[in-house]
Amino acid sequence: MFKWAQQQLANVAGTQEPIYGPSAIKSVASEAETTPYTELTRDDAKWEVMESTCVETQTFYFMAENGQLAFAQVIYSNVAGIRTTCQFNCKIFNLDGSAPHLWSSTPLSNYDFSEDKTGFYADDCAVELSEDGTTYTIKSMNDEQAIVNLTVKRVAPGFKAGKTGKTLFGEDFANPWGSMRHLFWPRCTAEGTITTKDGPIDFAGKAFFSHALQGMKPHHAAAKWNFCDFQGPTYSAILMQFTTPPSYGSTVVNVGVIAKDGEIIMGGCNSDAKHLETKSDSENDWPEPTTIKYSWAGSTKDGKPVEASIKGGLEEKLDRIDVMAEVPGFVKKIVAGAAGTKPYIYQYSPQKTKMSLELKIGDQEITEEGFVFSEATFISD
Template identity: 70%
Template sequence: MFNWAKQKLADVAGTQEPIYGPTAIRTVAEEAKETSHTELTRDDLKWKAMDSTSVETQSFYLMSDDGKHLALAQVIYSNVAGIHTTVQFNSKIFYLDGSKPHLWCSTQLSNHGFSEDKASFYADDCALDLSEDGTNYTIKSLNDKRSIVNLKITRKAPGFVAGKTGNTLYGTDLGNPWGSMRHAFWPRCAAEGTITTPDGPIDFTGKAFYSFALQGMKPHHAAARWTFADFQTPTYSAVLMQFVTPPSYGTTTVTIGGIAKDGEIIIGGVDSTVAHTRTKTDSESEWPEPEAIKFTWSGKTKDGKAVEAVIEGDLGKRLDRVDVMAEVPAFVKRIVAGAAGTKPYIYQYSPQEKKLTLKLKIGDEEISEEGQLFSEATFISEAVTQKGGPVGVGRGKSYFGGPQRMRKMKKDAIRGITRRGGVKFISGTIYNDIREVLIARLKLIINDCIKYVEYRKAKTITVQDVLFTVRRFGQPLYGFDPGTDTEFSLTKKR
């Protein structure tokens, strides 16, 4: 009975899912066994705009040639259970010399839409336009006077997905999956244009990386942790995205990576690794914050040459630590941490005092080239089972090599951690909109529950009253999706 209740609670409230295990996920690595990667066409960059719970992001990471600034420009399209869609434009400027605080701007967009072929996005005072030949994006935003964006990002090497489609699928029937994850990359781009702040325009002529990500399910069920690397040198670009699923899907690790130079993808696919080689416990979040890292890539070129690459070293002083739920009231955070099991934090790095080096071997040729790294480590939920140690790794250590964290509550993530395809800043404005939808819906649920109680001449509302009401509505509220379990009824024993 307790397991049945937990499953229903997960369906209804977005809390931890039952343990389906690794058989309920088919990673993109299965596709990559036959085809390591597939180069992108213009059609591969069209927005999907799903009508079910999903988060879709197009993110551009910029490194100015003068070495003074990093930046993010991003559009996030979020659908909450098919009943509410929110679109956000985000920008963030990092002042690498420490002369100014980082500038983060996030604006909810109005009157959003797409071009006829869904390759370009538009909203009031915002446009993300893909050129007809599919080689460049123009990004314009006038939504926040603190960050007026006017950029052009031009692809310098082919884009790619791992495998044939780039898709990782979730579900107990993988022929009819209930969720998916996909990442598409332009690993090496040229940037031009400006972001204008109150202090004047900042020239972002330099290098860029573009990531197009789609999570076709509740994001907190898709991934528990993320690691991201964007490394740019004068000659090469090395990119990597790794996520680890919650225990619901066997704490499965999926890694997509590639190395490119102008005009060519050297390797792309799933044969990459991440290791946090030194960590410390963050006193605020209690997560094992990385201090040193090692990324590796391996594969074969088109002509069959073996390729091995590594970047390792100290991350230096972190650029930023983002408490994703910082704008949420403390009591709400406690409820979410307890019920949904989440405490999402993002750690951002770009070593400046001691630059890192890409060590690359192509066949018999060995190359070393210093470059600039932008990296993120995101912790959303514990990758451990309810009763035991970590799944798939030795007891006594966390998945990333730090001390094991044994808490009574796991941290299976919340709805919207999807920056780049899973990792997202949740703004207070998004919560305001969702709150309005939830309040209206919950009033209907409560009113119906009262009617049932009065009809039964009972004095209290039970969980089953709520479930019965939600089922009767026949529509999923975000996280409220009781499914089609034909055994469910008010007569089930408590």
């Protein structure tokens, strides 16, 4: 009976896939060999709103001049075309550990998109792109603990790796059964507030925007993630890395970009994230990183070689998120046993010793201290 129950739950949760091997994934890096990156147009800002299984997100990260760190996020998720849900998430980090982080996650009702699919609407929520394609406004009154009224304006071009930004999964890439895509606004300014029960918090400062689409079950696409968002006085550096499960050959896909006001310095798929030192998390056995190195390589538009890195200790983690925390314990064990998934997200932003971007453009060497927010996510072995 228990084995039958495990099997039924696995069917719902999504069992591990067969081993297709690396031939069943076409990394965006193959496009980046000839076209390292493409600057975004307003057309790229459209929500895909897939009718099959997917998770599509727009996430805005805020690094305020007053030292505050937060993000606001809209999630659109579709399970097998049967059930579609939308959620608005907001998190304000407490960086010194003196109080809990503020976390707000609200299901949205009556969601809709603008005619051109660049705007998202729901009851008491709107995320809109300006006509000139340079500014988003993010408003939510869904949770009185976190009333969001923010504006994000890009000050460097938007970016996608290769021509399409997409990694494809399947045995016929003309008709893939899955996809992964990231679009970035690597360097932005922000203004506005998030109002909590203690009053408004000003988020004037820097921001980063990511529009991500996982066009398949997320745990089938990726077993691990690394993410780095560096914002300095002059430069911004973004890195997103995922590693597929063994079903797709444990393939590593990197997307990275370095920008400054008005221009992308370099972008493409020659970036990397390395956990130089780790410690075992006693609760789940994941190797939590303690020292990391993020690196980027490429060239400027006029052909100058570019190399960059951020290296150092992550200090005490800001948070560890048990993605299945709201699932009862016994169900969690069954899901982990059946589907091989135990997703945890580790979040960091070193405060005692700020991290620096070491950047070399041609013969010019630059070191810039900045604000780093990073994540390491473990989903399955």
